[in-house]
Amino acid sequence: MRFNFDDLAREMPAGMLITDTQLEVLYMNAYARDKIFDLKPGQERASLLLRSKFYTTDRQVFDMHGCMQNMISMKKRTFHKTLIIRKKGGDSLLFFTARAFGVEGLEHYVFVLVDISDEMDCITHAPQSFGREEFELRSRIVGNDEKVRHIYRLISLAADSTVNVLVTGESGTGKELVADAIHALSKRRDKPLVKVNCAALSESLLESELFGHVKGAFTGAIKDKAGKFEEADGGTLFLDEIGEISQSIQVKLLRVIQQKTIERVGDNRPIAVDMRIIAATNRDLPESIRKGIFREDLYYRLNVFLIRMPALRERQLDIPRLSDHFVDQGNENTGKQVRGISKEAMRLMMRYRWPGNIRELQNAIEHAFVLVQNNLIEPEDLPESVRLETLSTEMVKPGEPVTHATIEPEFVKRRGRLSITREQLMEVLEKHNWNQSETARFLGISRVALWKKIKKFDL
Ligand SMILES: Nc1ncnc2c1ncn2[C@@H]1O[C@H](COP(=O)(O)OP(=O)(O)OP(=O)(O)O)[C@@H](O)[C@H]1O
Numbered sequence: 001m002r003f004n005f006d007d008l009a010r011e012m013p014a015g016m017l018i019t020d021t022q023l024e025v026l027y028m029n030a031y032a033r034d035k036i037f038d039l040k041p042g043q044e045r046a047s048l049l050l051r052s053k054f055y056t057t058d059r060q061v062f063d064m065h066g067c068m069q070n071m072i073s074m075k076k077r078t079f080h081k082t083l084i085i086r087k088k089g090g091d092s093l094l095f096f097t098a099r100a101f102g103v104e105g106l107e108h109y110v111f112v113l114v115d116i117s118d119e120m121d122c123i124t125h126a127p128q129s130f131g132r133e134e135f136e137l138r139s140r141i142v143g144n145d146e147k148v149r150h151i152y153r154l155i156s157l158a159a160d161s162t163v164n165v166l167v168t169g170e171s172g173t174g175k176e177l178v179a180d181a182i183h184a185l186s187k188r189r190d191k192p193l194v195k196v197n198c199a200a201l202s203e204s205l206l207e208s209e210l211f212g213h214v215k216g217a218f219t220g221a222i223k224d225k226a227g228k229f230e231e232a233d234g235g236t237l238f239l240d241e242i243g244e245i246s247q248s249i250q251v252k253l254l255r256v257i258q259q260k261t262i263e264r265v266g267d268n269r270p271i272a273v274d275m276r277i278i279a280a281t282n283r284d285l286p287e288s289i290r291k292g293i294f295r296e297d298l299y300y301r302l303n304v305f306l307i308r309m310p311a312l313r314e315r316q317l318d319i320p321r322l323s324d325h326f327v328d329q330g331n332e333n334t335g336k337q338v339r340g341i342s343k344e345a346m347r348l349m350m351r352y353r354w355p356g357n358i359r360e361l362q363n364a365i366e367h368a369f370v371l372v373q374n375n376l377i378e379p380e381d382l383p384e385s386v387r388l389e390t391l392s393t394e395m396v397k398p399g400e401p402v403t404h405a406t407i408e409p410e411f412v413k414r415r416g417r418l419s420i421t422r423e424q425l426m427e428v429l430e431k432h433n434w435n436q437s438e439t440a441r442f443l444g445i446s447r448v449a450l451w452k453k454i455k456k457f458d459l
Pocket residue numbers: 140141142143169170171172173174175176177178282322325358359362
């Protein structure tokens with residue numbers, strides 16, 4: 001039996017291409033033309049096509065030409081890689097094979113391209129090494145600790161899929177940043193990322209916030225209103241503090257995930273929704289399940305892909321890096337020119353436990369920015385908590401109870417009095433709307449001490 005090449009190429013469920021060594025297209029089958037490159041018949045020979053259209057899975061422009069030349073110079077004949085091709089309706093992931101062959105003494109390449117986008121919905125491929133994506137991620141998520149590098153890998157995997165993601169971790173560890181990054185790197189990035197803080201609303205308000213309502217559904221429902229599920233259609237819904245939702249909302253959320261439809265409050269017409277859910281919590285959900293507060297079936301629906309954010313004290317070596325990042329940010333926001341953090345101050349920061357994690361570190365640097373003199377952050381510029389708790393670990397033997405009173409006199413003796421200029425004090429007071437209690441707490445001094453300062457400066 002003989003096969004006709006054209007018939008075969010037409011029936012092949014994959015793109016096929018033949019080029020010369022300059023990547024000028026000599027042949028392209030209909031599948032490649034229609035389904036991969038979105039070209040019209042007759043456009044098959046569009047030159048430079050291959051060079052401009054591909055990206056690696058870490059979203060770097062892929063230099064096809066350079067790669068082919070490398071292949072030849074290394075005397076390799078075949079090449080495989082998974083690549084992304086940009087498309088109007090959404091990028092496709094292609095498994096890509098190239099092979100060099102000679103015809104009439106001239107080198108040519110044959111390419112076979114298989115679209116594996118659908119398979120990618122369940123994550124199967126090994127994480128790629130990082131390129132520009134890592135850089136992009138890092139520009140928002142700072143850190144170089146092995147634990148954080150692992151998080152980068154998880155984020156890129158999650159971004160490549162559409163599965164629901166659960167982000168756990170203590171308060172201030174960057175859970176929301178992870179949600180931002182996954183959305184920004186995913187195919188859904190041009191669609192909305194809608195955020196709902198589930199702890200901020202009462203049960204009935206949360207329900208109408210999520211599901212929307214129709215006019216007259218309850219007192220105050222003066223017109224039809226779409227909920228967050230509908231707003232997030234095609235995009236991503238970030239459900240923050242998911243551990244706080246009531247049993248009845250849990251049931252409703254489970255139904256949405258299973259049926260991919262919602263009903264507005266006061267209405268029973270189903271509306272189709274398509275969104276990826278990223279949920280976050282600082283609760284131990286398995287513990288909540290044991291206590292009967294959280295539904296196990298919902299947990300498994302949300303926890304398809306788990307990202308656990310490490311506490312700052314588990315990645316202590318990142319403290320200097322993060323501090324520098326926040327110092328840069330502070331300089332940008334305030335126009336100051338703070339050079340950095342003194343050795344002594346950094347020593348305290350490295351010892352502190354940071355219960356509030358990165359957010360607390362960020363606040364500590366902001367605090368120091370107000371007090372800093374000579375453009376170098378010194379121990380006395382840091383918040384009281386950082387100085388005191390650190391001292392406590394220095395002064396108190398393990399197991400001995402620590403009270404504020406045992407520390408305070410020592411602290412004052414060691415560190416001397418709070419030194420602050422008139423302008424700095426003005427700035428802090430302004431920031432706290434001249435609320436003296438808050439200002440005193442911020443500066444880590446008593447209200448009387450603050451009052452004395454105010455009097456001294458004649459404010
Ligand atoms: N790796 C990081 N690099 C730079 N900034 C970070 C990083 N992680 C967190 N931050 C910053 O710390 C703050 C807290 O982060 P985020 O709001 O994402 O934490 P969270 O885990 O959602 O906290 P919570 O549980 O309290 O809501 C934000 O201002 C965020 O920009």
